[in-house]
Amino acid sequence: MLRYRTVLTFQFCMKKIFPLLLLCLYIRDYSFSQSKQMYDSLARSLITTGLTSGKAYELLHELCFSIGHRLSGSSQAAQAVEWSKNKMNEFQFDNVRLESLFVPHWVRGNTEEAAMLNANGEPQIPLTVCALGGSIGTSPEGITAAVLEVQSFEELHSLQEKAKGKIIFFNRPMPKEKIMPFEAYGSAVNQRGSGAIEAAKVGGVAALVRSMTMRRDDVPHTGSMSYNDTVKKIPSAAISILDAELLSAALSKEKNVSINLKLSCETLPDVPSANVIGEIVGSEKPEEIILVGGHLDSWDKGHGAHDDGAGCVQTIEALRILKQLGLQPKRTIRAVLFMNEENGLRGGKHYAQSHSNEKHLAAIEADAGGFSPRGFGISTDSIRFEKIKTWAYLFASIDADNFKKGGGGADISELAKQGIPVLGLRVDTQRYFDYHHSDNDTFDKVHERELELGAIALAILVYVLAEEGL
Helix, strand or coil, X not given: CHXXXXXXXXXXXXXXXXXXXXXXXXXXXXXXXXXXXXXXXXXXXXXXXXXHHCCHHHHHXXXXXXXXCCCCCCHHHHHHHHHHHHHHHHCCCEEEEEEEEEEEXXXXXXXXXXXXXXXXXXXXXXXXXXXXXXXXXXCCCCEEEEEEEECCHHHHHHCHHHHCCCEEEECCCCCCCCCCHHHHHHHHCHHHHHHHHHXXXXXXXXXXXXXXXXXXXXXXXXXXXXXXXXXXXXXXXXXXXXXXXXXXXXXXXXXXXXXXXXXXXXXXXXXXXXXXXXXXXXXXXXXXXXXXXXXXXXXXXXXXXXXXXXXXXXXXXXXXXXXXCCCCCCEEEEEEEECCCCCCCHHHHHHXXXXXXXXXXXXXXXXXXXXXXXXXXXXXXXXXXXXXXXXXXXXXXXXXXXXXXXXXXXXXXXXXXXXCCEEEEEECCCCHHHHCCCCCCCHHHCCHHHHHHXXXXXXXXHHHHHHHCC
16 A cells, blocks of 8 residues: 555656656756857857958058067067057957056067088088077177087987087977977977077087978077076077078088077066056956957067967957947956067966956967967866857857867966966967968968958857856
């Protein structure tokens, strides 16, 4: 009898509860369906608006040709700060402001020369070089010494007895077998960053580094390098790929090859600069922030178009499109153009410290060039990753729905240390290091539709995150 009553009770409960469960599931599915339809419509509107009346390419043209490259501390960097602030005001962003900080002021100078010498010690074959950012200069007559070629720091230290008094030539290429160019870059870039330190440790008088590119041309690529206060400072320069191969071939035939290196670069006292900030203030939870940005500074080569003029104009454009369509997010979307990513990261560090008491839900950076967007790299916990990934379908029509774990950017790396989810716009980077940190990085290397599509991808993501939260 007890079992019979239990069965009857269960059946009665199911008759009452099951319809409620079905109703809850229906409401949930209906709500998701409505949300999906709303965001589908939103994405289509943003894509159409961005492709038909986008201004990212126009903005990049203006930045590149009215200002040009923008190394921290330079007059061009100062002009870029004012230009960015004026553009944000022109597009009626909220709370447009500058946040002041001091930045390094390294200058290249007018002399960057190198040549292989003949048997009489006279310059015979010129080599195309450029100083690495932060390097000290040479005397006006330059440094003349024999060259020692190495592939790694380990090889250098094994040849310590031969290295004293030599110009150390680091000639390890970016490995072509790496499918992802940034991975190849990471496999080789330590010789640029720390080459002068390691060379000085073994008595080297200068460091010469193969350019960080896989493109075979005669254009050297600069980039940051560092010194250690406990080790003597020596000059450091990059050499073009073609001349790196030329020098290596000469060394394979004749071990006693000498070169003369002349650099007039120097570091001047720090100067004032600023991050540039503008917002669309949230309508319901303005204290919760979705940050999107890029870095306003660039190396003093080319126009700084891909690195990172593209990311800056895409950031401005993402908010501009939302404003054009009259979209008012629930949470605040904040655009930040950081200063001094290339040779100090002071803008990123200053922002993270100054805004540590604010509630950032996510920070997104665009700093991989203005190429076709492919998706986003996301660094956060699994729960928030899966939530963000649920919106990947919105990007399928522009082939940018590849959302992967692991991403972010240098400027927002300090925010990541505070536990804030960080994301990076993922693009097709196969050509990025053809241009990176060189005279090749000019406006004409940027494709208009690819640039606009990247801005559109940012606009979709920041708006959905500002509506949904994390």
